Amino acid sequence: MDTRAAILWAPHTEWSVEDITLDPPKKGEVLVKLAASGLCHSDEHMVTGDMALPTDIAEMMGIAQFPVIGGHEGAGEVIEVGEGVTELEVGDHVVFSFIPSCGRCPSCRSGRSQVCDLGAFLLGGRQFTDQTARHHSKDGKDLGTMVALGTFSPYTVVSLDSCVKIDKDIPLEKAALVGCGVTTGWGSAVYAADVQPGETVVIYGVGGIGNAAVQGAAFAGARYVVVVEPVEWKREAIKDFGATHAVATHFEAHVLVSELTRGAMADKAILTVGTAEGHQVGELTSIIKKAGRAVITSVSPMLNEDVKLNLFDFAMQRKELVGCIFGNANPQVDIPKLLGLYMDGKLKLDEMITTEYALEDINQGYQDMRDGKNFRGVIRYT
Ligand SMILES: [Zn+2]
Ligand SMILES: [Zn+2]
Known part of the structure; x- marks a missing residue:
């Protein structure tokens, strides 16, 4: 499908909002229509180069960190599921956890899924299953996604292991923030x-x-x-x-x-x-x-x-x-727990969102962050 995304082509440049092509989800993956994405500081660390590997080290490790679609605080609705996905179905609401949790590795099995072994693949930004890209620029170049999510786009394909299913009465644009910050x-x-x-x-x-x-x-x-x-x-x-x-x-x-x-x-x-x-x-x-x-x-x-x-x-x-x-929390346990507290009025999320932006205004959103104007800025897609 055709959609749009904010791409960072290299550190020390601005986000570039461009048309992209998105492949359908493969085995163990889902296509999600996003409601919103938080503007977290970690994406800014890619811009400043603080969280970018030097080119020679990245090459040695076989990691293509750039170009990358940014964004890792997102929530939305599943609109297509890949082969073999039984845990989620079309219409389900999900929050993305920036830390995936496979449920099978030693860390996950000892209750420390915030250090799930899949975390090793986050900098490369490719799909966990086969290390290939579902996101491509208009001229056919593979695009990575921030921590294998890429929420600076109204649509994305992600691994099932990055998704946490939530109740449908929870506002998705608020739930997005619980995926990271x-x-x-x-x-x-x-x-x-x-x-x-x-x-x-x-x-x-x-x-x-x-x-x-x-x-x-x-x-x-x-x-x-x-x-x-x-x-x-x-x-x-x-x-x-x-x-x-x-x-x-x-x-x-x-x-x-x-x-x-x-x-x-x-x-x-x-x-x-x-x-x-x-x-x-x-x-x-x-x-x-x-x-x-x-x-x-x-x-x-x-x-x-x-x-x-x-x-x-x-x-x-x-x-x-x-x-x-990730607050040393466990995504599958703590994301629903915190959203429960929000629904009961014991966790303030509405008040935390200072400003909402369109995707096209993403560079303004990050400038506002640098200027200390927001607790949290959010991109709204719906
Ligand atoms: Zn974050
Ligand atoms: Zn794991």
Whole structure:
């Protein structure tokens, strides 16, 4: 079929909205008509090159990362199923999980499907089944898709393993956000940080993921949820999502948390800024108490190995540093769970969507993200 998509031909260029050709779904795949796509920061990391492999390394690994159709926060309706697909049928509503879960690999079988073995194929952006492309440019070039999804298009073909079936009464344009940002943020607080009632939690950076982390920490019963965010309107607005305090800098947060806890410091700290930098690891571990836990959720440049950390303090105070992907949540369990909370009014998604865009305005959407204008921008197809 013919459709349109926002393509990134190379890092450091703009998204190009073009006509494309989409093949029908093959074995284990489905064709989905999307309702909406979130504008997540991870696609911006492809633009800046932070999440792009250097050309020589990509060639050595046999990965063609570009050109790529962006977008990985999507939800829609199944309109065609490939051979052998029995778990989904035409008319079903699905949210895409940016992390696939095959249900068969050791990680999935031990309840850690956020590190499913299929994750190894995400950078290549080809179909998991046969490593070929279903998406093609008008002149016949194969197009990859961001984490094998490609939601910057009103139609896409994806693996069954990337789909989570949801109830039909849930608004799809809201459900889209739960495929990445919301679950990643909420799980960063609830699972990775394991926030307990009465604790003090510091959250650095409130875009879509940080916003959901604040909601998760508040939901888990934190006493103080302290946000560190340089953008002024976000510091005000985030209080409606559960933050008890918001300051502009790490230094201000350090002073405030020291006062709030009489010098004991925070139980947990979570990094959800746009791009993680090495010096922030030391900031996180300095603001937590003895045996406290720091969680790194943000993406950093792929080849960056610099970390600044006081190792004496880290070891002698028995501190913990935890990595986090998809909020350490399990897509098939947690996506329906969070949408249930949304339907009951216990998770704010409507309020998280600051601006809606047409696909053609995608570059404006990302400029607004860079300018700190949105918690979450969303492309609407319907
Ligand atoms: Zn994302
Ligand atoms: Zn798996």
